[in-house]
Amino acid sequence: MSVTEVKDKNSSGNKSSEKLLEVKNLKTYYPVKGGFLRKVIGMVKAVDDISFEINKGETLGLVGESGCGKSTAGRTLLRLLKPTDGTILFDGKDITKIGGSTLRNIRKDIQMVFQDPYASLNPTQMVGDIVSEPIRNFTNKSKAELKDEVMELLGKVGLPEDAYYKYAHEFSGGQRQRIGIARALALRPKLIIADEPVSALDVSVQSQVLNLLRELQDEFGLTYLFIAHDLSVVKHMSDRIGVMYLGNLVEIADKKSIYDDPLHPYTKALISAIPEPDPRKKKERIVLEGDVPSPINPPSGCPFHPRCPVAMPECSQVKPALREVKPGQRVACHLYN
Numbered sequence: 001m002s003v004t005e006v007k008d009k010n011s012s013g014n015k016s017s018e019k020l021l022e023v024k025n026l027k028t029y030y031p032v033k034g035g036f037l038r039k040v041i042g043m044v045k046a047v048d049d050i051s052f053e054i055n056k057g058e059t060l061g062l063v064g065e066s067g068c069g070k071s072t073a074g075r076t077l078l079r080l081l082k083p084t085d086g087t088i089l090f091d092g093k094d095i096t097k098i099g100g101s102t103l104r105n106i107r108k109d110i111q112m113v114f115q116d117p118y119a120s121l122n123p124t125q126m127v128g129d130i131v132s133e134p135i136r137n138f139t140n141k142s143k144a145e146l147k148d149e150v151m152e153l154l155g156k157v158g159l160p161e162d163a164y165y166k167y168a169h170e171f172s173g174g175q176r177q178r179i180g181i182a183r184a185l186a187l188r189p190k191l192i193i194a195d196e197p198v199s200a201l202d203v204s205v206q207s208q209v210l211n212l213l214r215e216l217q218d219e220f221g222l223t224y225l226f227i228a229h230d231l232s233v234v235k236h237m238s239d240r241i242g243v244m245y246l247g248n249l250v251e252i253a254d255k256k257s258i259y260d261d262p263l264h265p266y267t268k269a270l271i272s273a274i275p276e277p278d279p280r281k282k283k284e285r286i287v288l289e290g291d292v293p294s295p296i297n298p299p300s301g302c303p304f305h306p307r308c309p310v311a312m313p314e315c316s317q318v319k320p321a322l323r324e325v326k327p328g329q330r331v332a333c334h335l336y337n
């Protein structure tokens with residue numbers, strides 16, 4: 001089974017127009033230390049002023065090359081990282097600066113599925129304990145109730161009942177990711193942030209895990225932020241897609257617009273690199289020159305200007321804002337001013 005065997009997300013689904021997550025001008029910077037005294041000598045601008053929203057029941061795909069800030073953005077939203085600036089509104093509540101029990105309670109509603117299922121599972125615990133841990137932490141359910149609930153979850157993610165008594169190392173990569181998904185589902189979250197959830201898996205099992213995520217979304221009315229570098233995976237999973245480059249969101253639109261009519265030169269280059277399955281269709285590939293610059297010292301003006309094939313003089317001077325160019329399609333590029 002290949003990724004192309006994942007059914008494209010039906011854009012009707014359980015979506016509503018009610019916002020579940022609103023991110024405004026979010027920045028996450030890391031200090032860079034150097035010298036004998038380990039003084040702060042600079043900042044890595046991992047996420048540099050991004051704004052977007054996700055409606056209830058929707059999947060927003062976040063794509064970009066490795067190091068573009070998409071995973072940092074996901075971890076900041078879950079408040080595993082402290083935002084440097086900006087606002088995160090979740091279900092109408094400002095969670096940007098919360099801590100202690102308020103943050104702990106929010107984590108019931110926002111869960112993460114990680115890239116490496118093995119590294120995220122405790123090797124000394126049986127699967128039953130791994131999956132029941134969040135429920136034990138947040139409820140006073142009896143052992144019998146916990147076991148029933150975990151058994152049900154294992155069934156939902158397609159694992160056999162005897163998985164309960166096994167350890168993570170006894171499972172294949174795809175099955176381990178199912179364990180991670182069962183644990184993420186245990187508290188019936190509203191939002192799941194899936195960070196490259198299939199990129200560590202064999203291609204043969206990627207589709208199965210993606211289809212499972214889709215089925216669970218329909219069954220539980222979940223909202224996803226789906227982070228991946230693979231555009232074909234994101235296409236199958238998403239309603240809308242945001243494209244990141246060097247910590248910036250450069251384009252965001254519905255899936256069809258991103259794939260059929262990308263506007264930002266970086267999005268165009270990414271889309272042109274997707275292999276065309278039909279050999280009769282000719283596709284011109286846009287090859288970008290140079291490497292992604294360092295986020296410690298990003299270029300002035302448009303962060304993409306040193307590699308942009310259509311850069312203009314003003315591009316190195318003025319940073320373009322993300323603006324709505326067509327209904328629902330926002331782009332950060334001076335070409336559309």
Ligand code: SF4
Binds near residue numbers: 302308311333
């Ligand atoms: Fe290219 Fe200029 Fe647009 Fe940046 S603003 S993507 S450099 S044309």
